Amino acid sequence: MGIIESLLFTAAYFRDDSKNRLVTNLLAIDERHRSLWGEAHQRKDLERIFAAGIDWAAQPMTVAETEFVDSAILHFETGWRIEKIMNRGEMKLLAHDAGDFFSLPIPRAVWEKTKIFRNRRFVRFVERALSESESL
Numbered sequence: 001m002g003i004i005e006s007l008l009f010t011a012a013y014f015r016d017d018s019k020n021r022l023v024t025n026l027l028a029i030d031e032r033h034r035s036l037w038g039e040a041h042q043r044k045d046l047e048r049i050f051a052a053g054i055d056w057a058a059q060p061m062t063v064a065e066t067e068f069v070d071s072a073i074l075h076f077e078t079g080w081r082i083e084k085i086m087n088r089g090e091m092k093l094l095a096h097d098a099g100d101f102f103s104l105p106i107p108r109a110v111w112e113k114t115k116i117f118r119n120r121r122f123v124r125f126v127e128r129a130l131s132e133s134e135s136l
Contacts, residue, residue, distance in 0.1 A: 029082065036075055040068060054105040061106055069110035072101065077122050098126050099133025 040046045045064045048054060076098055083091050102111050108130075115123050 029078070032075065036071060040072075049106045050104060051106075052104060056105075061109060065106050066110055069107050070114065072107065073111065073114065073118070076101070076126070077119065080122055080125055095125065095129040095132065099129035102126055102130050103133045 040049060045062065046068050049065055049068060079094055083094055101107050111126065
């Protein structure tokens, strides 16, 4: 009887510990999300990232813009990986956000330059999100 109680206690502990780690990880991701997008909206040198009409000849993409978008791509990929693991039913929301972001000229240009270095399944996800965004 003592062994069974010990096993049940251990199982309950691991389940609670797993939930606690999940919450901690989700809060960390949420903080990273707020930090990343907050930075984009506070820095003047990143304003063009969200602009729809960019004149590439007059103002080529800057290093700061490229670096920020690369960080955003990694952030999207992390969210995509987490959703694949957890299956919380939020993949459509993530796809909508990705389609909106990557349809902008600067994010699209960085995406096109760097997608060959990305996870193939993530590339398919973004490309599908882009095609759905363009068809709206």
